[in-house]
Amino acid sequence: MKAKFLVPLLLFFALAAFLGFGLTLNPREVPSPLIGKPAPEFTLARLDQPEQRFALEEMRGEVWLLNVWASWCVACREEHPVLVRMAQQKLVPIVGLNYKEVRGDGALNVRGMALDTETDLAIQRARRWLTDHGDPYVLSVLDIDGRVGIDFGVYGVPETFLIDREGKIRYKHIGPITPEVLKQVLLPKIEEVRRAG
Amino acid sequence: MIPELGTFALILALCVALTQGTLPLLGAHSGRQQWIALARPAAIVQALLLAVAFGCLTAAFVRNDFSVLYVAQHSNTLLPLPYRIAAVWGGHEGSLLLWVLMLVLWTLAVALLSRQLPNHLVARVLGVLGLINVGFLLFILLTSNPFERLLPGAEEGRDLNPLLQDPGMIIHPPLLYMGYVGFSVAFAFAIAALLSGRLDAAWARWSRPWTTVAWVFLTAGIAVGSGWAYYELGWGGWWFWDPVENASFMPWLLGTALIHSLAVTEKRGAFRSWTVLLAIAAFSMSLLGTFLVRSGVITSVHAFATDPKRGLYILALLVLVIGFSLLLFAMRANKLMGGGSFALVSRETSLLGNNVLLTVASVSVLLGTLYPLFLDALNLGKISVGPPYFEAVFVPLMTPVVVLMMFGPFLRWKDDDFVAAARKVAPAFVASILIGIGAAMAVDHLTWRTALGLFLAAWVVLASIQLLHGRLKERAGASAGSRLRSITASWWGMWLAHLGVGVFIIGVTMVGSLEKQLDVKMQEGQRAELAGYTFTFRGAIDADGPNYDAARGIIDVTRNGRAIATLTPEKRLYWTQGMPMTEASIDIGPFRDVYVSLGEQLQDGAWIVSLYYKPFISWIWLGCTLMGLGGLFAAADRRYRRLAERDAKVGAGRSVAGAA
Numbered sequence: 001m002k003a004k005f006l007v008p009l010l011l012f013f014a015l016a017a018f019l020g021f022g023l024t025l026n027p028r029e030v031p032s033p034l035i036g037k038p039a040p041e042f043t044l045a046r047l048d049q050p051e052q053r054f055a056l057e058e059m060r061g062e063v064w065l066l067n068v069w070a071s072w073c074v075a076c077r078e079e080h081p082v083l084v085r086m087a088q089q090k091l092v093p094i095v096g097l098n099y100k101e102v103r104g105d106g107a108l109n110v111r112g113m114a115l116d117t118e119t120d121l122a123i124q125r126a127r128r129w130l131t132d133h134g135d136p137y138v139l140s141v142l143d144i145d146g147r148v149g150i151d152f153g154v155y156g157v158p159e160t161f162l163i164d165r166e167g168k169i170r171y172k173h174i175g176p177i178t179p180e181v182l183k184q185v186l187l188p189k190i191e192e193v194r195r196a197g
Numbered sequence: 198m199i200p201e202l203g204t205f206a207l208i209l210a211l212c213v214a215l216t217q218g219t220l221p222l223l224g225a226h227s228g229r230q231q232w233i234a235l236a237r238p239a240a241i242v243q244a245l246l247l248a249v250a251f252g253c254l255t256a257a258f259v260r261n262d263f264s265v266l267y268v269a270q271h272s273n274t275l276l277p278l279p280y281r282i283a284a285v286w287g288g289h290e291g292s293l294l295l296w297v298l299m300l301v302l303w304t305l306a307v308a309l310l311s312r313q314l315p316n317h318l319v320a321r322v323l324g325v326l327g328l329i330n331v332g333f334l335l336f337i338l339l340t341s342n343p344f345e346r347l348l349p350g351a352e353e354g355r356d357l358n359p360l361l362q363d364p365g366m367i368i369h370p371p372l373l374y375m376g377y378v379g380f381s382v383a384f385a386f387a388i389a390a391l392l393s394g395r396l397d398a399a400w401a402r403w404s405r406p407w408t409t410v411a412w413v414f415l416t417a418g419i420a421v422g423s424g425w426a427y428y429e430l431g432w433g434g435w436w437f438w439d440p441v442e443n444a445s446f447m448p449w450l451l452g453t454a455l456i457h458s459l460a461v462t463e464k465r466g467a468f469r470s471w472t473v474l475l476a477i478a479a480f481s482m483s484l485l486g487t488f489l490v491r492s493g494v495i496t497s498v499h500a501f502a503t504d505p506k507r508g509l510y511i512l513a514l515l516v517l518v519i520g521f522s523l524l525l526f527a528m529r530a531n532k533l534m535g536g537g538s539f540a541l542v543s544r545e546t547s548l549l550g551n552n553v554l555l556t557v558a559s560v561s562v563l564l565g566t567l568y569p570l571f572l573d574a575l576n577l578g579k580i581s582v583g584p585p586y587f588e589a590v591f592v593p594l595m596t597p598v599v600v601l602m603m604f605g606p607f608l609r610w611k612d613d614d615f616v617a618a619a620r621k622v623a624p625a626f627v628a629s630i631l632i633g634i635g636a637a638m639a640v641d642h643l644t645w646r647t648a649l650g651l652f653l654a655a656w657v658v659l660a661s662i663q664l665l666h667g668r669l670k671e672r673a674g675a676s677a678g679s680r681l682r683s684i685t686a687s688w689w690g691m692w693l694a695h696l697g698v699g700v701f702i703i704g705v706t707m708v709g710s711l712e713k714q715l716d717v718k719m720q721e722g723q724r725a726e727l728a729g730y731t732f733t734f735r736g737a738i739d740a741d742g743p744n745y746d747a748a749r750g751i752i753d754v755t756r757n758g759r760a761i762a763t764l765t766p767e768k769r770l771y772w773t774q775g776m777p778m779t780e781a782s783i784d785i786g787p788f789r790d791v792y793v794s795l796g797e798q799l800q801d802g803a804w805i806v807s808l809y810y811k812p813f814i815s816w817i818w819l820g821c822t823l824m825g826l827g828g829l830f831a832a833a834d835r836r837y838r839r840l841a842e843r844d845a846k847v848g849a850g851r852s853v854a855g856a857a
Contacts, residue, residue, distance in 0.1 A: 012519055013520070
């Protein structure tokens with residue numbers, strides 16, 4: 001046996017080690033540097049009354065969830081029934097951040113569309129979606145160009161931020177909230193934050 | 198009852214696979230004829246059992262048996278019958294069943310079509326295939342049984358993903374899997390040869406048609422998948438460098454290298470260790486693809502519902518299969534040295550160069566695909582790798598491949614004179630450069646990429662003509678018909694496949710350089726212009742289907758006042774999953790496609806419409822078709838049958854001698 005013929009085998013073992021390690025990682029889990037820090041300030045137009053604006057300040061004193069969604073997001077459809085049930089049981093107030101409703105839709109290339117037209121289209125699409133699937137949100141705000149999403153480090157939709165009474169981000173969940181995630185992760189976290197004051 | 202029968206058939210198939218994977222191999226090692234003789238019947242029985250299992254799952258889909266969990270997850274009573282059948286491979290468990298079905302069909306083909314091969318070799322090949330099947334059947338039974346019951350049964354199924362409700366779903370996965378899995382035969386031949394220590398020209402000749410046919414299937418599968426993505430995803434792209442596309446492209450690149458390497462091994466006895474390594478690597482890439490899609494280590498639009506337990510199992514299987522093969526290779530490879538020697542300027546060198554480049558290309562695709570994982574594992578952060586990386590890597594790697602591809606056939610085996618060869622190809626080469634630059638200027642898009650692409654395409658076409666001309670001149674004096682007939686099928690195969698590469702490059706270059714796109718808001722009666730075509734929106738009508746609501750836009754396309762086509766793109770909403778889908782409508786032409794897809798309807802009744810002009814895009818698939826046809830010609834060469842008969846006689850003589 002000559003050493004050089006072992007090279008493919010050794011390379012393969014190195015690759016296999018990475019793959020094995022990869023199994024323990026979650027490619028969807030992205031650490032957020034924002035945890036423990038105050039949530040980025042924003043004021044955005046409300047979906048129900050676009051002439052009115054909502055500021056983060058208004059939720060001070062509450063433990064609440066900021067849920068990033070869009071009608072084009074397929075995984076949002078998966079988590080939506082869970083959110084609706086949470087709202088019915090009044091588990092925790094949820095504010096919806098409608099993220100890049102129009103320009104985020106890959107099926108819809110809208111380069112050059114006027115901002116007004118885009119906003120109208122976004123409102124119409126988002127409202128229709130909430131009518132069709134139920135509205136679990138205290139209110140939703142419109143992040144047309146995704147700038148607030150950038151401040152929050154939104155990586156993929158849906159994402160959900162748990163924010164405490166002082167406006168600090170305490171937890172971030174990427175991907176749909178399934179019943180298991182709710183029961184095993186989110187609810188205990190909410191309890192913990194509430195107890196902490 | 199039928200699902201239980203399916204599980205039972207799978208368990209029996211596992212038992213038969215265990216027999217097939219052990220006794221014939223031991224028999225071939227120790228010379229026991231009774232054990233060797235078990236291989237073929239075992240392969241036949243296994244194929245029957247898995248056909249039964251596959252039939253049971255199909256029956257469960259056809260009968261809407263939602264007490265089977267897998268059926269409830271992937272079908273629905275409203276789903277039309279052809280898609281209910283295609284839904285059998287619409288998810289992880291069923292597609293794995295398709296995988297093993299393909300494996301036993303290939304095994305069956307080897308068992309039935311290998312009468313001329315020495316029995317001990319057939320026993321080893323079938324034994325290796327049996328062992329692979331043991332691994333996959335165990336995987337199915339332990340972690341992914343498609344027949345698992347859901348009790349009490351569901352009232353209604355969750356439906357097949359609307360993206361998959363398309364004729365492409367019926368043919369793309371079976372073709373692709375035939376290709377993927379087909380490399381297992383080349384792999385089994387390589388392992389059998391390593392085990393027996395007999396790795397010669399005859400071995401290469403036996404492997405060649407199998408490998409080529411698998412490669413043809415893979416080519417067709419990838420091409421169909423790309424065409425499907427083109428019209429189904431609604432934005433006219435044809436390749437996305439998605440991890441799962443890459444997973445099929447890597448074995449294709451290595452398979453391409455392998456069929457060329459096998460040619461050298463057969464004709465000149467050279468590259469033997471290379472060829473064996475490529476045979477192992479091509480199949481390993483197929484296995485790796487299976488792992489990537491099903492383990493959840495990589496995010497992709499194609500990824501199946503994932504489960505770390507499954508990932509761990511496949512990884513263990515990978516380590517066992519590939520690890521053992523590479524260990525065997527390391528132990529035996531020094532016996533493979535030697536073979537025909539060749540000079541620096543020779544056809545061998547050009548083929549070796551291309552094999553190295555194709556392998557490097559394959560590795561760079563692997564690197565791009567796994568790079569996010571490597572960084573994550575090393576705690577260096579999270580990134581994603583996109584098309585710019587792959588394009589930056591691919592153009593410089595593939596350019597020399599194409600140049601060598603057309604230079605190699607002009608070189609003689611073993612040794613050639615560089616100056617003489619260069620003189621032969623120089624006129625066409627220079628002409629191609631001029632054509633490339635000239636054509637890029639003619640289409641008013643003089644970028645180095647366009648010029649390079651058109652130069653390469655012109656080079657392939659001109660060199661192909663020159664090659665054919667030279668070949669016909671060899672028998673000057675004979676009639677044209679007899680001159681054409683004197684060319685072997687495998688030569689035509691090479692010629693067609695290489696020409697296909699040229700046609701493919703034209704398509705890729707032209708569509709990449711000259712495509713035009715426009716998104717417009719259109720009211721009824723409104724017009725838009727793109728690339729000389731006028732699009733008139735005639736409004737949208739309801740066009741509901743069996744399981745969806747749809748609006749169908751009607752768009753007249755004219756050019757200089759002449760009617761070209763009426764296109765009818767649809768926007769569908771599938772009831773069960775509430776998922777919107779766009780169905781593009783395309784006017785396909787030999788030199789351009791006109792492609793229209795329907796976006797959203799706005800409040801004022803207008804629609805967002807996306808218009809695309811795609812020059813030469815059909816040439817991409819025409820090129821793939823030529824490559825595939827070339828493969829079929831090569832595999833059908835009479836030489837294989839003629840020499841196989843000769844080998845059979847020699848083999849028979851040898852085994853008599855062995856018995857004595």
